Amino acid sequence: MSERLQPGDAAPDFSLPDADGNTVSLADRKGRKVIVYFYPAASTPGCTKQACDFTDNLELLATAGYDVIGVSPDKPEKLARFRDKENLKVTLVGDPSKETMEAYGAFGEKKLYGKTVTGVIRSTVIVGEDGAVRQAMYNVKATGHVAKLIKDLKI
Template sequence: MSERLQPGDTAPDFTLPDADGKQVSLADHRGRKVIVYFYPAALTPGCTKQACDFTDNLDLLAGQGYDVIGVSPDKPEKLAKFRDKEDLRVTLVGDPDKETLAAYGAFGEKKLYGKTVTGVIRSTVVVDESGKVEHTFYNVKATGHVAKLIKDLGLEPSGA
């Protein structure tokens, strides 16, 4: 079971291929806040809902200084299919070795339909401009998570 990160921890750096096979590093985002979210699999209903919610709120998040990176164990080819099918605008990266997922505490034992299984734990980690963990959310629900995250971060759109 991988250790969960806590606010104040240094976020584990990573370099992973995106949907086009281009390398994306957390270090490339220094100076901006980064929402790194971990999901089990591209092209599945819950993960699609979550990715679409992040895409729908990307302008609000980007306007508040946040970049969004979605991490799953999928290969770039599957991520490209996911992005194109759903018109996703968030950066999707693949971690087939699950090393980054484990480093963030987003891979391990979880309950699925009453059984204990090993897999991706749907999680979100907010990293500040200097690479420190600001917030952690583990075992989140796919539906409604982005709205809750925006509320928890105090990023309600003006006039809301």
């Protein structure tokens, strides 16, 4: 099981392809606050709801100084179909190797319908302007998570 991040930890850098195949890296966002959220799969009901919630609140989050990056194990082509079908504005990147997910503690054992399985752990990590973890949340719910996040961040 991968280690979960704690406030004060340095957020692991990553360089991953977005839906258009362009490289997105955390280092490029230095000086900005970043919400990095991890979800199991594009175009599934919970992940769609979560991505739509982030898109619906993207302007509010951006005004408060936050960039949002969604990470899944999907390839760019699938991310592009997901983005276009749902009219998503949030940056989506693919991590097929799951290395970034493991570095963030967002891949490992979890309970699914009462069984222990290995997979993506729905997680959200808030990274400060200095690249340090401000908050790390694991096993979050897809529905209502963005509203709770906005409340917790006092936006």
